Amino acid sequence: MRGFTISDVLTMLAAVQWTATLVVLALAFGAPLALLLARMCTGRSLIARLVATGILQLVQGVPVLGLLMFFYFGMPVFLGIKVPALVSVGAAFTIFTAAFLGEIWRGGIQAVHVAQGEAAACLGLTRWQTFRHVIAPQAFRIALPATVGFLVQLIKNTSLASVVGFVELARAGQLASAATFQPLLSYACVAAIYFALCFPLTLWSRSLEDKLNGAR
């Protein structure tokens, strides 16, 4: 047994890079998917609407842990290949992000008054031009606070990757706890680091919300 030292804290801080990697991966692949789903949900094609709504409902009804397990144990079974933990965990958080951001952005798009789209169409704009120049900028403003709020959820939820042995911040805390027999101190440290990451984002989300309400 050894004592809890500053080097344990440094190891945890180093593990933040893997937490960050997961967040970046989830956003990089999940956000475009989310945009696609949001567009499908609000589009004219009934089939696209049904498919997208189905995906959103399904994923939102499954715990993130379930998604993680599914991709971690399922990918080798269904695809027949062994994939690195980063890939399966990244895929799970991508789907998670796509569903939740998709839902938030769908709400944003629908909150823009129908008449805005009509006015644009009446000026001879194509549907893409209407979305790009008239609907999306307004929807983005409306959905920004909730989007930043979701980012906080995402950061905290990446801690679940620790259960499949992916060494990010939470897993680093577990390891430190096991090595030092100081669980309280270790996990307090982990919690403090999560808080330091999330608190500024929460503040930012709040201030965006105030700005949005002020502008109305």
Place this chain on the structure above:
Amino acid sequence: MALVEISNVHKSFGEVEVLRGIDLTVEKGEIVTIIGRSGSGKSTLLRCINGLEQINGGEIKVAGERVHSRSTDLRKLREHVGIVFQQFNLFPHMTVERNITLAPVLTGKIAKGDAARELARKVLAQVGLEEKIDAYPGQLSGGQQQRVAIARCLAMSPYLMLFDEVTSALDPELVGEVLKVMEDLATQGMTMILVTHEMNFARNVASKLVFMHAGMVHEEGRPADLFANPATPELANFISSVR
């Protein structure tokens, strides 16, 4: 050939038949006002003319083109048929200049930059709001917003303009400035179809008055004649009720 030919148009919302066989022609240069009680189908008819609403029967031709035919490029048609709404529907996140130049630039009518700004200046001058070119819609009064909405239409140089109760959402003291702009347009020869409750405008500026009742054109003719000698009790009642 008339600019707008509406023949036997039917339109239902679910079970409710809103338009029940409308016939109407509008010649180039005419100012047609449509009056009638709320629920008589006036606004619906207007929205059918530029294809915002589908129709269930009959046909509408604008400049010889069937609006509701599958082969018609609605987008092309709408570049020439402007519509101004009751609620202005300006784009709140864009300056007045960008509101006006967005469509002309995106549809390739005009180049971005100086030419676009020049166009915005020109149409804003027509509605008397040149100094507001860099303002956002939220910084303008209702009357000013509606004049910008008219300018935005004019920037597409339409050959037909539709006005859907454009003064109904305005405070009474702001109605005059918008009507003035519309009168100017009328004298410049613009073809206009308006749905309105402004009886003075209908009487003094319009070249044709259409009274709609229960989804049909109940009476139409020269405004002076209709106001002086309504042929039906429905129109007589309507005129006396809005006086």
